[in-house]
Amino acid sequence: MENLVFFYPQGHEAHSSLGHPERPERITALRQALQSAGWWDVYPRLDPLDLTEEFIAQIHSRLYLEHLQLACRRAASLDADTYTTPASWQLALNAAGGAAATALAVWQGAARRSLALTRPPGHHATSQRGMGFCLLNNIALAAHFLLTLSAEIAKTAKRLAIVDLDLHHGNGTQEIFWRRNDVFFISTHQSPLYPGSGGLNEIGEGDGRGYTANVPLPPFTGDQGFGAVMETFILPLLDRFAPQMILVSFGFDSHWRDPLGNLSLSAGKYGELIRRLVEWADANCEGKIALFLEGGYDLEAGKACIQAATAALLGEEWRDPIGPAPQAETQSWRSVLRAAQRIWDLPAVE
Ligand SMILES: [Zn+2]
Numbered sequence: 001m002e003n004l005v006f007f008y009p010q011g012h013e014a015h016s017s018l019g020h021p022e023r024p025e026r027i028t029a030l031r032q033a034l035q036s037a038g039w040w041d042v043y044p045r046l047d048p049l050d051l052t053e054e055f056i057a058q059i060h061s062r063l064y065l066e067h068l069q070l071a072c073r074r075a076a077s078l079d080a081d082t083y084t085t086p087a088s089w090q091l092a093l094n095a096a097g098g099a100a101a102t103a104l105a106v107w108q109g110a111a112r113r114s115l116a117l118t119r120p121p122g123h124h125a126t127s128q129r130g131m132g133f134c135l136l137n138n139i140a141l142a143a144h145f146l147l148t149l150s151a152e153i154a155k156t157a158k159r160l161a162i163v164d165l166d167l168h169h170g171n172g173t174q175e176i177f178w179r180r181n182d183v184f185f186i187s188t189h190q191s192p193l194y195p196g197s198g199g200l201n202e203i204g205e206g207d208g209r210g211y212t213a214n215v216p217l218p219p220f221t222g223d224q225g226f227g228a229v230m231e232t233f234i235l236p237l238l239d240r241f242a243p244q245m246i247l248v249s250f251g252f253d254s255h256w257r258d259p260l261g262n263l264s265l266s267a268g269k270y271g272e273l274i275r276r277l278v279e280w281a282d283a284n285c286e287g288k289i290a291l292f293l294e295g296g297y298d299l300e301a302g303k304a305c306i307q308a309a310t311a312a313l314l315g316e317e318w319r320d321p322i323g324p325a326p327q328a329e330t331q332s333w334r335s336v337l338r339a340a341q342r343i344w345d346l347p348a349v350e
Helices: 025-036 062-073 088-108 138-147 171-177 223-241 267-284 299-314 333-343
Strands: 002-007 111-116 160-164 183-190 212-217 246-250 289-293
Touching (some): 002 088, 002 299, 025 299, 062 088, 088 111, 088 138, 088 289, 111 299, 138 160, 138 171, 138 246, 160 171, 160 223, 171 183, 171 212, 183 223, 212 223, 212 333, 223 267, 246 267, 267 299, 289 299
Parallel strands (some): 111 289, 160 183, 160 246, 183 212
């Protein structure tokens, strides 16, 4: 078994728009950081799986898929934030296929952990539309892939958890699994901020009621707040739901240096959060955990965060060269956490 497998989005440079923050340099920086840490040449990079349109249409409507393909042919934007190029459709398919390939490797036991450098990113893409720089919802497609696996490939997953640590609410992933009870979705995000969803009371509906959890954090929540949310909210809910594998929407835009938001996480704490999820997975689901890249727009923060996360996946020591946020952390996260604990009937502890 490999300790780690990667997905790298070959040719992703063709998806770019002058001056846009979601730019190819993001991935180049992450690759350099993985190379300089000595991990890049040691662990295999998987090719994307060839996902059929029939399969993708179980997550995204056929109307949206047609609209997206047409927009890409014309290099038209989907909205004010979300550009496409003629290469973007194939690159979006590759990113989703890479997400599925790495998730499958972990699920089958071919790899202990995985890290997919998915670009274009995915967690804002809903069943009906792309938005927020996202075209296809990579992590949702990877989760749905494991939940619908044919028995000849591997046993079919029954219960998965998605933990979304991106600065922004993973509204697309939430919407896709809103009425389902086979995926437990937990998102931490800055509030108020784009896309505006992710309130405490958004907990799913129908069969999915009680399978979506949100922690909308005030600006300048940092290492202390995130640590408390992990220990007294995310991990207890994982205990309750008992997923067979954890999938992580790993955006590094919650880092204090990020230009798009005001959360105050350090790279060292990102690593600590991933390490706690890894420990949970080791104790409860055969160590199965897979990371998928979402946002993150400061390149120095990105390099540090990807090293922190990879070291956590591998169980290696790592020292944060950037360090904690210079400004004091707000304490108003405490009332949000307490409200979240009340809604979920968890003990009011920090
Ligand atoms: Zn983001």
